[in-house]
Amino acid sequence: MDRRITKKDDDASDKGRPTLKTLAFMTGLGVTTVSRALKDAPEIGAETRRRVQLVAKQIGYRPNRAGVRLRTGKTNVISLVLNTEHELMSFVSDIIYGVTEVIADTPYHLIVTPYSRSQDPLDPVRYLVETGSADGVIISRTQPNDPRARYMLERGIPFATHGRTDMGLVHPYHDFDNYAFAGEAVRALAGKGRTRLALVTPPVGLTYYRHTVNGFADALSEVGASEVPFNTVSIDQSIEQIRMRTAQLMRRKDRPDGFVSSAAAATLAVVAGIEDAGLQLGRDVDVVSKQSSKLLHLFRRELLVVNENFRLAGSELARAVLGWIGGADPGTLQSLSTPSEVLPYRG
Amino acid sequence: MDRRITKKDDDASDKGRPTLKTLAFMTGLGVTTVSRALKDAPEIGAETRRRVQLVAKQIGYRPNRAGVRLRTGKTNVISLVLNTEHELMSFVSDIIYGVTEVIADTPYHLIVTPYSRSQDPLDPVRYLVETGSADGVIISRTQPNDPRARYMLERGIPFATHGRTDMGLVHPYHDFDNYAFAGEAVRALAGKGRTRLALVTPPVGLTYYRHTVNGFADALSEVGASEVPFNTVSIDQSIEQIRMRTAQLMRRKDRPDGFVSSAAAATLAVVAGIEDAGLQLGRDVDVVSKQSSKLLHLFRRELLVVNENFRLAGSELARAVLGWIGGADPGTLQSLSTPSEVLPYRG
């Protein structure tokens, strides 16, 4: 009953932002009550609850992240782990935008955790887990047997992968159906009478490399076309490398008359290489390419494109991680995006 | 003297990560001593200091961010504020990579704070400042009279702008010299005998719009060329818009014979528009464009390009913010990047 006004209590007029103590002072309640009232705890009277929430809204109370984090361990952070040393990763911004779109009306912040080519990809993940810097993690460049996924599964930290794994372990992911993409691409080329096809593969070692290669191979035998090996090239090589190797290939007598390319930037290089060899797109050879922006048709209208939506990927990944953090079953947080049909240039 | 081992003291074997208390227990010192020893405080004996630091390193001690943040208010976070609703912001990933490069060996984390077109650009900044979510902020799309810069200056929170302001207020920035770029571009076109030039401007309202327009105008009169107004177009319009408007312009009798374009994506659209009108790049018209990736020459080898390095921009911006946080004079944290010469295609 002796609620004396001490030095500690009169901070309502302090310069800082309002805290639970401020709210407690204003409402005449204890901090505990205020805390519980704000999160709709059942043991707080309905009227008190409304009153506290009203005052909180009025003065613009925002929980102090450090306080919450220190007490509960909850960071309200999700981390996007990125390899920062690959030539052309324009889609990265799309993924980021997709993620922020989803977390916009949650208390979550997005931190970007980079790692360089020289580092073990496990390093940044280990750092995040060891320092408890995030409640959830999103990784890309996923491998069939991915040590990062295994590690996080062991440590029990929620995560989602961009691309699937193949370890018999279940976890959230979002993936583009690259098997279907490669298949559609081959069929489209076959439809144009192309019979000798080359594949510009994803980086060897990543899961979607296998998916793409398999989709390509299966469709080849389905349509009765043959493969022209082009193993010296993959999309994370430099533009110059791809261009040069393509030109070499196209100068050979047994050159392909069709390409399937797994990335837009690589496609630019491939086309340049084709033209370096004195050949013409649409006449001597056709190219089907994935793209994330809508720009390839401006580049050469003869290109055939399939769109991959990375913004959607970002959103799905964010949704998946948040879902897992929220206690959902990881097995239900997996999604696969079906490629659009193969699109020719139109007007 | 009666240092009894209580329940609280024996947490050295706890499952959690080591804290100052763990370190104190292991070294037999007090937490205060350990804390100060780790930050090289002068009142700690040299040997003790070494001993503490050794043990800390051995067991992999990492300060708890929440603890530090709660106690000191220091978040060890810098925020990059981004507009997430502009067509093609492939350079965003470059800026991010540039930033992460610089903060990699600091305790700082990078958070991405988005805002959409419909929002007041001041909103995210206000949020960051009010919630104390970051020690420093990086903003882009800077305006001559930028309310965000003014706001942060008032609140005393360190920041850096990508692009300059023009309010008579001093703050860190990094900018590309767009005045010089536009001038060089005009001179290059004049060197090719082009005399009727159009400018594809940056977004109206941003500071570098003025810089670009002025550089363009001054160089025009310098070389004695004339401007073909093209005010209906700026680089943050849609590809389709730019393409259509360019085609319209090029079908007119008084069409330009040269373009200066402030962004690579817009350039693709402009070239498409030129070709829609039945004209040919290099013969009927020349185009000088800025680019951040190295891809424009693959698109059309007749293009003339000037490179803008956004990764560098990110690094400079990060350095500037960290500098200001570290107490440096904001006036010394300004940098301007000089454009490369205008580059024609080479092999």
Place this chain on the structure above:
DNA sequence: CCAATATACTGAAACGTTACAGATTGCCAA
């Protein structure tokens, strides 16, 4: 009418860190 119980609220402790105000020791000058 009393005890049991439900309802509504509360203070204290803890998370990990740093700042403040000592405390202990040894040494030197007077």
Place this chain on the structure above:
DNA sequence: TTGGCAATCTGTAACGTTTCAGTATATTGG
């Protein structure tokens, strides 16, 4: 010897939050 002082080290409190273990009051059942 004593007072002063420098060199080292230490406990306590505080940052804002949530959880634990209550307390006080009203309500119910017998």
